[in-house]
Amino acid sequence: MSLEMKVPAVGESITEVTVAQWTKKDGDIVEMDEVICELESDKATFEVTAEAAGQLSIKAQEGDTLDIGAVLCTIDESKAAAGDEAPKASTPASSGPEKEGKATGEVVEMHVPAVGESINEVTISSWTKKSGDTVELDEVIAEIESDKATFELTAEANGKLEIIAEEGTTLEIGALICKIEVTDGGGSSASAPSSAPASGSSASSSSESKETYATGHASP
CATH class of the missing domain: 2.40.50.100 (RNA polymerase II/Efflux pump adaptor protein, barrel-sandwich hybrid domain)
Incomplete structure (x- = not known):
């Protein structure tokens, strides 16, 4: 299942933002709440975090100007399932x-x-x-x-x-x-x-x- 991530509303007077940079590459596996890109408007800079764990598919490239609500990327949640279970089995004992x-x-x-x-x-x-x-x-x-x-x-x-x-x-x-x-x-x-x-x-x-x-x- 792929989750679409869209440009969030970042302020009442802001109608569009520019993709400043991606901190992850297309095809990377990301974790939920992990920072994946940076957006900027004429007033401030904002970070976008992954809304789910999975494989990232970038739809908007660096330098693109997007309207609020436009699709930034998708995350294929099915690609993270195997990766999530492995660390959970080994980390609770050691990381705790x-x-x-x-x-x-x-x-x-x-x-x-x-x-x-x-x-x-x-x-x-x-x-x-x-x-x-x-x-x-x-x-x-x-x-x-x-x-x-x-x-x-x-x-x-x-x-x-x-x-x-x-x-x-x-x-x-x-x-x-x-x-x-x-x-x-x-x-x-x-x-x-x-x-x-x-x-x-x-x-x-x-x-x-x-x-x-x-x-x-x-x-x-």
Whole structure:
């Protein structure tokens, strides 16, 4: 079964977007909620995440300008069935203790990313995770909104989440939004983004890069 993914509504005044880049290639197997491409309008940049696990078939190429609601890609869910079962059989035993037990002592601070030139503050719309939950690198953990659009925030490391700003809180760009206590679950993949955020400015730029290459996963 193939799922059609369409350009999401990213703001009341935005009627079309441009495909800035695909983070996955045509034919790749993607996971649900994984960032697959980046869209941009004249006001902001947004990320799009996979709505299902399966094989990606790209319909709109980089540089294409599409109307809201136009087809971006399709995902063949039948192609992911075999792949999903294999890791589930082997990972519960190993990944459980790995994520729970091996804290590295490193803490990644996540700051409100820059989501548009004219946007100075955002509001925490909702958290998809709770304080104390274990999160994975690039997993969607919260939704933030401005007066122009809604954006998704993704984890910058594997580890345990500590929420600093609760739902409904309005924050300025660059303000501290949460922390992640890094664990060994994905040490190598988490270490690159998490080493830079040690300082406030680099943490902010790390968050910003995720908005542009990857958080805006613009929510439909």
